Structure formats: structure tokens, C-alpha cells
Amino acid sequence: MTVFHPVPRTGPKADRTQTGKANPAPAAMGLTPVSQASRIANRFLVWYLVASITWILGSDHLVTFAEQFGKVPEWFQSAKGLGYVIVLGLVLRGATRTYVEGVERANAAHIESNLELVRRLALAAEYRDDETGGHNQRIGTYAAIVGAKLNLDPKFCETLSYAALLHDLGKIGVPDSLLLKPGPFDADERAAMELHTTLGAEILSGGFHPLVEMSHTVALTHHERWDGSGYPQGLSGHDIPMEGRIVAVCDVYDALTSKRPYKEAWSTEEAVAEIVRQSGTHFDPLVVDAFLQCRAEIEAVRKNLESCGKASALRMPVAA
Numbered sequence: 612m613t614v615f616h617p618v619p620r621t622g623p624k625a626d627r628t629q630t631g632k633a634n635p636a637p638a639a640m641g642l643t644p645v646s647q648a649s650r651i652a653n654r655f656l657v658w659y660l661v662a663s664i665t666w667i668l669g670s671d672h673l674v675t676f677a678e679q680f681g682k683v684p685e686w687f688q689s690a691k692g693l694g695y696v697i698v699l700g701l702v703l704r705g706a707t708r709t710y711v712e713g714v715e716r717a718n719a720a721h722i723e724s725n726l727e728l729v730r731r732l733a734l735a736a737e738y739r740d741d742e743t744g745g746h747n748q749r750i751g752t753y754a755a756i757v758g759a760k761l762n763l764d765p766k767f768c769e770t771l772s773y774a775a776l777l778h779d780l781g782k783i784g785v786p787d788s789l790l791l792k793p794g795p796f797d798a799d800e801r802a803a804m805e806l807h808t809t810l811g812a813e814i815l816s817g818g819f820h821p822l823v824e825m826s827h828t829v830a831l832t833h834h835e836r837w838d839g840s841g842y843p844q845g846l847s848g849h850d851i852p853m854e855g856r857i858v859a860v861c862d863v864y865d866a867l868t869s870k871r872p873y874k875e876a877w878s879t880e881e882a883v884a885e886i887v888r889q890s891g892t893h894f895d896p897l898v899v900d901a902f903l904q905c906r907a908e909i910e911a912v913r914k915n916l917e918s919c920g921k922a923s924a925l926r927m928p929v930a931a
């Protein structure tokens with residue numbers, strides 16, 4: 612059995628190259644726009660000092676000016692302090708809002724750039740063997756829809772919509788002679804093809820982000836079968852993680868309804884009949900039930916994404 616070696620986690624302890632030199636700061640590579648705490652704190656200090664000094668000097672000059680025309684009343688001194696508190700509060704509120712909005716914008720751009728990389732990685736995985744494009748994209752969207760129908764946590768479904776994009780990432784390591792073979796595989800070829808699960812899992816192993824962890828699970832388990840006859844580990848029933856069970860149904864449905872080097876596309880009716888036939892053997896019956904309940908929605912997504920062709924591969928998964 613393949614042994615999965617976790618890759619070293621990145622972080623403070625891994626922040627040095629093998630030569631002992633410090634790695635370039637992530638911010639210098641433009642990857643951490645939110646890491647600006649010191650700069651923001653200094654700007655707050657400047658705002659505070661400028662507002663305070665302006666108020667103190669300005670109000671003292673005002674008192675001196677007013678004293679030329681007579682005695683300044685007692686309440687004016689109190690009003691001066693109160694005004695200082697109010698003006699400073701308004702300045703700090705404006706500064707806080709400006710900077711928090713900036714951090715939120717930078718954070719959103721940071722997340723989007725990461726998700727775009729996930730989509731492009733998925734595109735690389737299917738680049739050689741998907742004639743019309745969009746297989747991974749469709750699986751991501753179908754999986755999120757089925758997950759929602761199963762009443763799974765919305766955050767789980769959103770993560771699944773991206774993790775499923777990478778279910779066949781290991782095909783990067785499968786030779787073209789197998790990926791593009793128009794006929795059936797012999798035993799050796801089949802074994803080599805099945806390695807895409809463990810290869811994908813190895814590429815995604817050791818991650819610390821929930822999306823990478825779920826992607827690893829999906830890559831490893833999407834060819835397991837409910838009755839234990841799948842691969843690579845021969846898991847069965849609830850030992851197969853839910854994300855793997857969902858992607859298994861969506862993957863087979865999309866494979867059946869798509870043209871491949873070795874077959875023509877099946878009609879949706881034929882594909883659904885095959886999914887139903889394999890409920891309880893290949894697939895978790897609960898997941899098949901949920902899939903059938905969202906059949907119309909899934910069919911609408913399939914037509915929509917197919918009309919976009921290869922371009923659909925870079926679209927956001929349609930969260931349920």
C-alpha cells in the first residue's frame with residue numbers, strides 16, 4: 612500500500628531556505644496584503660497626534676483671541692474638552708472604517724486569488740483528456756447541490772464545491788497513452804490508471820487549510836464503493852467520507868453523460884438509470900436519493916456549463 616508522506620507545513624519554523632537564508636517575506640511576493648498591522652497602527656498614531664495637537668493648539672489660540680474681548684466664561688473650558696473627545700472620536704471612527712474596509716478588500720482579493728489558483732490547477736488536471744472541458748467544474752457544482760440537498764453545513768458544501776474540482780488531480784501523472792486510449796484497459800493499464808487517486812492524495816497531503824484537507828480526502832476516496840469493492844483502500848459504507856461518496860455519484864454521472872475517447876455520451880435518462888441501478892452497491896443510497904431529488908437542477912447546470920465550453924473551467928462553482 613502507498614505510504615503518504617505529509618509535506619512539511621509552512622509557517623514560522625519553515626520560514627528558512629535550505630541554505631539558511633530567510634525566505635523572502637510573503638508580502639514582498641505580493642501574497643499577504645493583509646499583513647500590514649504595524650503600518651496601520653502607525654497611521655492611527657499619526658491621526659491621533661495630528662488631531663490632538665491641532666485641537667489643543669487651535670482651541671488655546673481661540674481662547675487667547677476671545678480674551679481680547681473680555682473674560683472667557685467657565686463653560687467654554689468644559690466645552691473645549693468635550694469638543695476634543697467628540698472630534699477625536701469621529702476622526703478615529705473614520706480612520707478605523709477606512710482601514711478595516713481596506714483590509715477586507717485585500718482579504719477578499721487574497722481569497723479570490725487562491726480560489727483562482729485552485730480552478731487553474733483543476734484545469735491543468737483535465738487539460739489532456741477532457742475534450743469539451745468543464746468536467747471538474749461540473750463535479751464541483753453538482754457536489755455542492757447534492758450536499759445542500761443532504762442538509763450538510765453550507766460551509767462544508769462551499770468547501771466541497773472547490774475540493775471536488777481537484778478530485779482527478781492525480782491524472783497529471785497518468786501517461787497520455789492511457790488517458791487518451793480509445794479502447795478498454797488491460798489489468799496493468801487499469802492499475803496504472805487507478806493510481807491517480809493515490810497520486811492526487813500525495814500531491815494534496817499535509818495541508819493545513821480545510822480546503823486542502825478536503826481536497827486530499829476527495830482525491831483519495833472518490834473511487835471507493837459503498838460495498839467495499841472500490842479502490843484504492845477498499846473502504847465501505849460510512850468508512851468512506853461523505854465528500855467522497857457525494858463526488859463518486861457526481862463523477863460517474865458526468866462521465867456517463869460526457870463523450871470520452873473510449874465511448875460516446877449517454878443520454879441523461881440512461882445515466883440516471885445506471886446511477887439508480889448501482890445504488891447500494893457502488894453508491895451510498897442516501898446520496899443517490901439526494902442526487903435524484905436535484906436532478907432538474909443538476910441538468911440545468913450541465914446545460915449552462917456545457918454552453919460555455921472550455922471557458923466554464925474557470926468559472927466559480929455555483930454554490931447551492
Ligand SMILES: [Fe+2]
Pocket residue numbers: 778779807833834
Ligand atoms: Fe477519478
Ligand SMILES: [Fe+2]
Pocket residue numbers: 746778779862
Ligand atoms: Fe472525474
